[in-house]
Amino acid sequence: xxxxxxxxxxxxxxxxxxxxxxxxxxxxxxxxxxxxxxxxxxxxxxxxxxxxxxxxxxxxxxxxxxxxxxxxxxxxxxxxxxxxxxxxxxxxxxxxxxxxxxxxxxxxxxxxxxx
Amino acid sequence: xxxxxxxxxxxxxxxxxxxxxxxxxxxxxxxxxxxxxxxxxxxxxxxxxxxxxxxxxxxxxxxxxxxxxxxxxxxxxxxxxxxxxxxxxxxxxxxxxxxxxxxxxxxxx
Numbered sequence: 001x002x003x004x005x006x007x008x009x010x011x012x013x014x015x016x017x018x019x020x021x022x023x024x025x026x027x028x029x030x031x032x033x034x035x036x037x038x039x040x041x042x043x044x045x046x047x048x049x050x051x052x053x054x055x056x057x058x059x060x061x062x063x064x065x066x067x068x069x070x071x072x073x074x075x076x077x078x079x080x081x082x083x084x085x086x087x088x089x090x091x092x093x094x095x096x097x098x099x100x101x102x103x104x105x106x107x108x109x110x111x112x113x114x115x
Numbered sequence: 116x117x118x119x120x121x122x123x124x125x126x127x128x129x130x131x132x133x134x135x136x137x138x139x140x141x142x143x144x145x146x147x148x149x150x151x152x153x154x155x156x157x158x159x160x161x162x163x164x165x166x167x168x169x170x171x172x173x174x175x176x177x178x179x180x181x182x183x184x185x186x187x188x189x190x191x192x193x194x195x196x197x198x199x200x201x202x203x204x205x206x207x208x209x210x211x212x213x214x215x216x217x218x219x220x221x222x223x224x
Contacts, residue, residue: 034213089158099146102148103148106157108157
């Protein structure tokens with residue numbers, strides 16, 4: 001089955017710096033890769049996702065890149081702000097029809113942005 | 116538009132008891148997913164229901180089961196509770212991307 005590895009487990013940056021979180025997946029059939037942000041005591045929230053037919057996607061300060069050959073995808077946050085502090089999870093799934101299928105998650109990265 | 120709602124918020128049980136957790140998806144969403152978030156273990160996939168049928172299950176014992184009703188709401192049942200079942204149980208619904216509820220915190224004493 002699919003296995004997703006996520007690094008680093010903790011990341012501390014200064015406000016205004018960039019943050020990069022990396023994930024690798026094992027199943028070459030996976031074709032959907034979302035990223036979730038989970039603040040303490042709150043539900044995971046989808047922040048960006050990418051499908052395997054796209055190499056890069058950007059939404060304001062957040063971008064995700066996908067390398068299908070290497071089975072590797074990354075989250076990039078630019079101009080970090082204290083409110084970006086949270087645990088970030090990457091995930092992978094095989095979607096078909098109208099469904100994205102069940103997600104297999106990485107173990108999470110705790111991002112701390114210091115003012 | 117109402118989000119995914121889960122009940123109860125908290126549930127306290129003792130070893131060997133049975134627990135039932137409930138989830139109402141976003142209106143129009145036909146797929147419901149259940150995940151377990153135990154401390155330090157991230158989110159582990161439990162069960163996926165779509166159109167009333169179980170589509171896939173994760174690597175959990177058979178005492179974890181559930182169902183989806185005609186209105187697409189779902190319940191997760193955990194029998195013969197063990198201490199290690201203490202976790203936050205998250206439900207997500209989707210028509211494409213998955214959106215999560217706030218979860219049910221299950222504590223086993």
